[in-house]
Amino acid sequence: xxxxxxxNDPAITAHxxxxxxxxxxxxxxxLLAAAIFLACVVLAAIGSEVDPGKFAxxxxxxxxxxxxxxxxxxxxxxxxxxxxxxxxxxxxxxxxWQTLLIAYIGTVLGAVGGFLLCFTxxxxxxxxxxxxxxxxxxxxxxxxxxEIVFALIFVIAFGLGPLPGVLAIAIHTMGAMGKLFSEVVxxxxxxxxxxxxxxGAGWWQTIRFAVVPQVLSNFASYALLRFEINVRGxxxxxxxxxxxxxxxxxxxxxKFYFTDVSAILLLIIVTVMLIDYGTERLRHALxxxxxxx
Amino acid sequence: xxxxxxxxxxxxxIARHKTAIDGSLKTKLSTIAVVGGxxxxxxxxxxxxxxxxxxIIAGFANxxxxxxxxxxxxPGSFARAIIFVKALFETIAIAFLGTILAAIxxxxxxxxxxxxxxxxRVVHFLARRSMDTVRGVDALIWAxxxxxxxxxxxxxxxxxxxxSDLGAFGKLFSEAIxxxxRKPVEGVASVGGGKLHEIRFGLIPxxxxxxxxxxxxxxxxxxxxxxxxxxxxxxxxxxxxxxxIxxxxxxxxxxxxxxxxxxVTAIDFLSNKxxxxxxxxxxx
Numbered sequence: 001x002x003x004x005x006x007x008n009d010p011a012i013t014a015h016x017x018x019x020x021x022x023x024x025x026x027x028x029x030x031l032l033a034a035a036i037f038l039a040c041v042v043l044a045a046i047g048s049e050v051d052p053g054k055f056a057x058x059x060x061x062x063x064x065x066x067x068x069x070x071x072x073x074x075x076x077x078x079x080x081x082x083x084x085x086x087x088x089x090x091x092x093x094x095x096x097w098q099t100l101l102i103a104y105i106g107t108v109l110g111a112v113g114g115f116l117l118c119f120t121x122x123x124x125x126x127x128x129x130x131x132x133x134x135x136x137x138x139x140x141x142x143x144x145x146x147e148i149v150f151a152l153i154f155v156i157a158f159g160l161g162p163l164p165g166v167l168a169i170a171i172h173t174m175g176a177m178g179k180l181f182s183e184v185v186x187x188x189x190x191x192x193x194x195x196x197x198x199x200g201a202g203w204w205q206t207i208r209f210a211v212v213p214q215v216l217s218n219f220a221s222y223a224l225l226r227f228e229i230n231v232r233g234x235x236x237x238x239x240x241x242x243x244x245x246x247x248x249x250x251x252x253x254x255k256f257y258f259t260d261v262s263a264i265l266l267l268i269i270v271t272v273m274l275i276d277y278g279t280e281r282l283r284h285a286l287x288x289x290x291x292x293x
Numbered sequence: 294x295x296x297x298x299x300x301x302x303x304x305x306x307i308a309r310h311k312t313a314i315d316g317s318l319k320t321k322l323s324t325i326a327v328v329g330g331x332x333x334x335x336x337x338x339x340x341x342x343x344x345x346x347x348x349i350i351a352g353f354a355n356x357x358x359x360x361x362x363x364x365x366x367x368p369g370s371f372a373r374a375i376i377f378v379k380a381l382f383e384t385i386a387i388a389f390l391g392t393i394l395a396a397i398x399x400x401x402x403x404x405x406x407x408x409x410x411x412x413x414r415v416v417h418f419l420a421r422r423s424m425d426t427v428r429g430v431d432a433l434i435w436a437x438x439x440x441x442x443x444x445x446x447x448x449x450x451x452x453x454x455x456x457s458d459l460g461a462f463g464k465l466f467s468e469a470i471x472x473x474x475r476k477p478v479e480g481v482a483s484v485g486g487g488k489l490h491e492i493r494f495g496l497i498p499x500x501x502x503x504x505x506x507x508x509x510x511x512x513x514x515x516x517x518x519x520x521x522x523x524x525x526x527x528x529x530x531x532x533x534x535x536x537x538i539x540x541x542x543x544x545x546x547x548x549x550x551x552x553x554x555x556x557v558t559a560i561d562f563l564s565n566k567x568x569x570x571x572x573x574x575x576x577x
Binding site: 044047049059061065101154158159162166233236249253 | 331334335337338339341342343348349351352353355356359382383385386387389390391393425426429430431433434437438439441442443444446447448450451452517518520521524525528534535538539541546550553554557558
């Protein structure tokens with residue numbers, strides 16, 4: 001038995017034609033998308049003043065810069081060299097600790113704010129639409145304006161120091177967490193809510209006993225993730241005078257204290273990695289708690 | 294007929310389910326310890342960070358005046374408005390091109406860092422750690438470094454966005470590659486395809502939609518970050534934002550913030566549309 005196809009069969013020719021036409025249409029669509037994409041790239045290249053010549057001429061400065069920031073560490077005098085490299089360790093550690101505190105307090109304040117607002121913003125709990133709309137727009141505003149812009153404004157309002165940094169991070173965190181929290185709330189099991197409503201519980205009681213127990217571990221996990229992001233954010237708050245290690249970093253970069261740049265950057269990177277690692281473990285523990293493992 | 298519970302019945306019920314109602318002592322103690330620790334650290338932080346109540350109240354009073362001064366948003370003059378819109382275009386260009394270039398560069402790196410493509414543990418470890426290091430440095434710091442290399446201007450900003458995204462994309466791509474279905478790859482291998490064939494026909498069709506949606510998401514979030522790199526002189530609207538805030542031209546500040554908000558919202562909307570077009574109506 002053969003499976004030969006009769007090429008003259010009109011049904012098959014029609015089918016093949018249709019296939020060819022659809023493929024041609026799809027190819028045209030892909031081509032069009034590629035053309036639009038390329039046009040965007042060219043436009044963006046013009047907009048961001050991309051200059052391959054300049055890049056080629058100056059590219060050697062990048063490895064040079066990185067090399068210059070490297071300290072001279074000789075094997076024979078390793079301890080002394082290390083000491084010279086990290087000459088400002090005490091001051092930097094203090095600033096780093098301040099950075100962590102800024103991130104922590106900003107996260108706590110932002111999480112509390114997000115917690116209070118997320119129930120109003122969630123579409124399955126709110127009763128009327130106006131407060132929900134207003135809350136959502138407010139949260140959007142808080143997370144769309146970059147935190148460093150808030151920090152710039154707050155530095156003028158509150159004076160130099162860590163306080164504007166804390167507030168800037170808190171506001172940004174509130175915007176981001178309010179949204180994430182409200183999405184968690186929207187995904188809850190509504191049966192406990194119905195149950196409590198049936199017994200005559202008010203809005204607050206429903207939230208306290210039907211919603212919060214379901215979402216708490218998820219909230220905590222998001223707050224941890226946010227803390228990690230905020231440590232990164234707090235490390236640059238010093239650029240605009242809002243406290244933390246960024247203050248010394250920007251000074252070192254601007255004044256070309258090369259080895260200081262690498263020393264401080266390394267400190268920040270190690271801290272961020274340690275916090276990454278720690279929060280990830282905690283989050284996994286929290287999420288498995290959620291699944292009742 | 295009433296459904297009220299008699300007092301002894303109620304007491305018996307409570308006694309029977311005592312553990313369910315009260316919870317175990319251990320959980321209670323650990324909850325108290327954790328919450329106490331968190332609150333303690335919070336209070337300690339508040340005191341060490343010189344946050345006096347007066348300072349906060351005075352600051353908020355100041356903020357109130359600024360907000361009043363910000364209204365209505367006004368670019369100052371028509372010429373200024375043109376400059377601002379041009380800067381906004383520069384910002385979007387920086388974000389777009391930086392993200393695209395980072396994605397192109399990170400694409401091969403992602404394969405290098407994926408366990409199921411390159412099985413060598415040393416390569417895997419080195420690729421992952423170097424990407425972590427690149428990612429650990431904020432875009433603003435990269436911008437400062439690139440300003441030292443190619444000089445002030447949007448080109449430095451574009452390079453900064455590219456570098457900081459390289460780390461993020463490398464990690465995300467390698468994770469996407471690691472979570473693919475092995476069956477298409479084995480299928481390609483079973484008909485005699487080589488290693489490159491496996492990647493081209495077995496892996497890439499699976500990861501491309503995921504990668505495309507991540508790149509789109511990053512373009513959006515980079516529009517936000519590229520609004521600020523102008524603060525260190527790396528081009529875009531951030532330069533004007535920092536300048537107008539420092540010179541206390543509050544109406545222009547609010548105009549700039551509104552511009553940024555509008556741009557981010559528009560890009561948000563567009564990229565959402567495109568993402569759903571690429572991956573279908575499902576969450577990633």
